Amino acid sequence: MASFDQPQEDTITTPLKSASWSYAEAYVAEDDVLAAARSRAEEVGVAPIGSGGGAALRFLASVLDARAVVEIGTGTGVSGLWLLRGMRSDGVLTTVDIEAEHQRLARQSFTEAGIPSQRARTISGAALDVLPRLTDGHYDLVFCDGDKTEYSAYLKEALRLLRPGGVVAFDNALWHDRVADPAQRDEETVAIRELGRQVAEHDDLVSVLLPVGDGLLVAKKEWNPEA
Numbered sequence: 001m002a003s004f005d006q007p008q009e010d011t012i013t014t015p016l017k018s019a020s021w022s023y024a025e026a027y028v029a030e031d032d033v034l035a036a037a038r039s040r041a042e043e044v045g046v047a048p049i050g051s052g053g054g055a056a057l058r059f060l061a062s063v064l065d066a067r068a069v070v071e072i073g074t075g076t077g078v079s080g081l082w083l084l085r086g087m088r089s090d091g092v093l094t095t096v097d098i099e100a101e102h103q104r105l106a107r108q109s110f111t112e113a114g115i116p117s118q119r120a121r122t123i124s125g126a127a128l129d130v131l132p133r134l135t136d137g138h139y140d141l142v143f144c145d146g147d148k149t150e151y152s153a154y155l156k157e158a159l160r161l162l163r164p165g166g167v168v169a170f171d172n173a174l175w176h177d178r179v180a181d182p183a184q185r186d187e188e189t190v191a192i193r194e195l196g197r198q199v200a201e202h203d204d205l206v207s208v209l210l211p212v213g214d215g216l217l218v219a220k221k222e223w224n225p226e227a
């Protein structure tokens with residue numbers, strides 16, 4: 001008997017999937033401030049999160065009623081804008097980037113969006129030098145989008161920084177379709193694949209790999225009194 005919940009096999013065509021993917025990416029529209037942040041990213045050669053991933057970040061920050069968020073990889077502020085717009089109106093984004101110039105451009109994006117300066121704490125430096133200085137168990141959400149080869153190290157830091165029930169998210173979890181292809185063995189692909197394995201097998205994490213943009217891996221830190 002035919003199921004009315006599933007589309008017929010012959011209606012699932014590649015062009016339809018491609019159109020649906022584009023439709024989903026554009027479902028939550030971006031405004032002029034985000035467009036300006038994106039063009040600054042292009043000028044300095046930074047790849048910002050896509051609009052679908054950005055909308056997912058805003059959703060997560062909103063669902064968590066996030067008061068404190070850490071971002072690794074500020075860029076020119078595209079993901080930061082999405083996060084700040086989902087957080088509580090008094091929430092503070094702590095965002096880390098190794099390039100001070102990128103952070104200058106991100107601050108410009110935040111100012112254009114009318115975000116009070118005290119809501120965005122920009123820290124310039126290498127993530128693995130800065131993160132150990134942040135407070136244990138204080139954060140609702142950690143978003144990772146820095147050096148892909150350091151993703152496993154970011155996971156370790158995130159588990160320390162998050163409160164129980166907090167969420168860690170990694171952009172580029174599908175890394176240009178390379179992660180799913182076992183023939184791809186470059187350093188970044190291998191690192192992201194290894195991160196995916198660690199997250200999936202972690203006893204204290206409930207995870208989902210969202211196929212938005214270039215892939216957003218999301219995991220909730222469960223309460224574990226023995227951890």
Ligand SMILES: C[S@@+](CC[C@H](N)C(=O)[O-])C[C@H]1O[C@@H](n2cnc3c(N)ncnc32)[C@H](O)[C@@H]1O
Nearest residue numbers: 048049073075078079097098126127145146147
């Ligand atoms: C993909 S971009 C971030 C884009 C940003 N999240 C967005 O969506 O708008 C990566 C950023 O990470 C920064 N970065 C690279 N390696 C880093 C490291 N080890 N520590 C901190 N930041 C790093 C780069 O300077 C760059 O701005």
